[in-house]
Amino acid sequence: MEAAYYHSPLGTIEVRAGSEGISSVSFIDSSPETSSTLPLLHECVHQLNEYFSGSRKEFSLPLAPEGTAFQKEVWRQLLHIPFGKTRSYLDIAVALGDKNSTRAVGAANGKNPIAIIVPCHRVIGESGALTGYAGGLWRKQWLLEHEGANNQGDLFK
Numbered sequence: 724m725e726a727a728y729y730h731s732p733l734g735t736i737e738v739r740a741g742s743e744g745i746s747s748v749s750f751i752d753s754s755p756e757t758s759s760t761l762p763l764l765h766e767c768v769h770q771l772n773e774y775f776s777g778s779r780k781e782f783s784l785p786l787a788p789e790g791t792a793f794q795k796e797v798w799r800q801l802l803h804i805p806f807g808k809t810r811s812y813l814d815i816a817v818a819l820g821d822k823n824s825t826r827a828v829g830a831a832n833g834k835n836p837i838a839i840i841v842p843c844h845r846v847i848g849e850s851g852a853l854t855g856y857a858g859g860l861w862r863k864q865w866l867l868e869h870e871g872a873n874n875q876g877d878l879f880k
Contacts, residue, residue, distance in 0.1 A: 724739050724746065726740075727767070728758050733858070734751075734862075738771075740767065743787035745767055745785065745840065747788070747837060748767070748771075750857075750858040750862065763784070763785070767784055771840075774839065780806035780870075781806065789836065790834060791831075793831060794835075796819060797819070798831070798841050801841050801842055802841060808872065811846070811848060811849040815832070816828045829855075833855060839866065843857075845867070845870075
């Protein structure tokens with residue numbers, strides 16, 4: 724597993740990848756100086772830079788998150804949430820075929836190892852309230868505003 728680092732407007736992001744694809748994208752407190760030269764990591768950092776500059780709305784990278792079968796199903800559903808839109812935990816549960824799995828969806832969403840690219844930040848409470856985000860609610864709000872979610876009446880209903 725190799726790592727690269729990207730200095731985003733929200734702080735340092737660590738990207739990890741192996742031979743199968745990107746395994747994690749997470750905010751970190753430290754700022755390591757060395758990064759891998761693995762082409763996949765270089766491409767991921769490039770796409771993150773495009774996202775933060777406003778020129779990319781979708782990522783095209785091979786992903787290899789580690790998790791349970793249910794978690795991976797939830798994460799696949801997150802990939803269907805369009806840029807600038809939000810969905811509730813209930814919306815995701817219904818899409819998975821079990822409206823009673825809202826709490827399990829929330830738990831899986833919270834374990835998403837690939838921030839931003841697998842857009843767990845686009846999942847909000849049914850009332851429209853921002854709910855937990857591993858990177859901090861301020862980052863979640865920033866990401867949603869960056870994507871224009873609040874400009875479309877799709878945030879803070």
